[in-house]
Amino acid sequence: MSNMLEVKDLKAYYGPSQALHGISFSLAKGGITTLLGANGAGKTTTLRAICGMVRAEGTVTIDGEPVTGKATESVVRLGVGHVPEGRGTFTELSVEENLRVAAYTRRDKAAAARDLEMVFTYFPRLKERMDQQAGTLSGGEQQMLAISRALMLGPRLMLLDEPSFGLAPLIVQEIFRIMRRINEEAKVSMLLVEQNAALALDLADHAYVLETGRVVMSGTSADVKSDEQIRKSYLGY
Amino acid sequence: MEQLLQQVASGLANGAIYALLALALVMIFVSTNHINFAQGEMAMFSAFVCWQLLNWGYPFWVALPATMLFSFIIGVLIERIILRPLHTAPLLSVVVVFIGLLAIFHSLAGAIWTHTVKPFPSPFPNFTFAGSGIIGPHQIGMIVVAVGMLALLFCFFRFTPLGLAMRAAALNATSARLVGINVDWMLALGWGLAATVGSVAGVLVAPVVYLEPNMMAGILLYGFAGALVGGISSPGGAVAGGFIVGVLENMVAYLGNMLERATGFYLIGNGEKLTVALIIVITVLTLKPSGLFGRVTVKRV
């Protein structure tokens, strides 16, 4: 079985400063891989580089198709749902418009309608808030909306940037439960960036640890979890 | 009393023009944060194109849509060819480009059609009716066409997927790309639509001010005032602002005339309309920097 995502020797730059120094990793079809590491390690930049949002070198292959150098919207149209850092909701638009705009590029409107129903089964709260301005949602609801918006693209691959950020533990649990369901039921592969390593390792099957733009550690989640040395020096718990 | 109504009616008619121009300015502003100083000259150029088509014998219902289409294409081309390379340029370079565009359209119109003032036929039939003493047929036509145009645009942005995508691109370009929207094309489309809206304003106002390369200079200022009063970030506000400025400038002159007739003391007349309008704009902006209807959004982290 080929990989959903293959990243080789990825380098990324913000202006003259280099943020990624050649990282490589892969994500199996249907799998969940997590990128861990301290603040500033380069996790967000990795997701941005995959989506053509920063200047990058190296090769990124999505389901066999090379995407390096492609415009963000072209990568997205391959079925990549990026839930960005800070959630990126259209705060001035209603919840419904946020979901509708995500289906803008889809030809198959019937499939989009089915996905909307699927979103409602995962997040019934959003259905009650369809006419509400997205900016007035609570933090947890905004994160749900951001994930739902990615789902409305009908993705094969989801890139999730710290979905637990700033949320109460109960909400985080709920969101992670639903992410597992999305992975299992909708067969969406996931690349999960987290600072909360314990949480991420429970969900993911493979983990890569980044430090200042390099991969310093990798393995199955079980291996990483059980290695006290790694936990102490890189994951801080 | 009749005089007052007359002033209000003609204020609304002028306001319709200001509203269209204000909306054109806002459409470009919300997606790029740029004020298109050339908007007025583009509208003037469009009015000349329409005049030329009429002069060649085409009926108005052919000339106007053709002019709108031409303006749309020009708007798209300006964005794609001239402004695209400037996306990351400093603000000052963009301002210089806009002033350059203004000068180009101005001298181009002068070169092609000369600076002689030309009459522009009103597209609306001249007829008398009960209210003829208060409002003329062309003024009614201006209001009806402008309001119709505004309603169409409202429906487009509110109810169509493309309109929603354009709004999304203007609100948050990064997020728009992340749902697969080609933001660059949305900007170009926005420019095309703004140029189209401006062209309608130019054609509607040409019979009133007559056709010549300078025709839009003062009018754009009023449109700008309308946009600022209503809120440069709010399309609905800009439209309301345009009408407000239109009525207000006439009221100022009207009250000035009343005062002069009653006391013999000249304070304000037609000559000071623009000054007073600008004073009002500055006052509004000082008290409420986002304009009367500026976007107020609730943000929670």
Ligand SMILES: Nc1ncnc2c1ncn2[C@@H]1O[C@H](COP(=O)(O)OP(=O)(O)O)[C@@H](O)[C@H]1O
């Ligand atoms: N927009 C930006 N401009 C310049 N440097 C940036 C920008 N975003 C991130 N960086 C730098 O890139 C490095 C990696 O950041 P980031 O990918 O955001 O880390 P993480 O997501 O792991 O916290 C950091 O040194 C950060 O300072």
Ligand SMILES: [Mg+2]
């Ligand atoms: Mg980050």
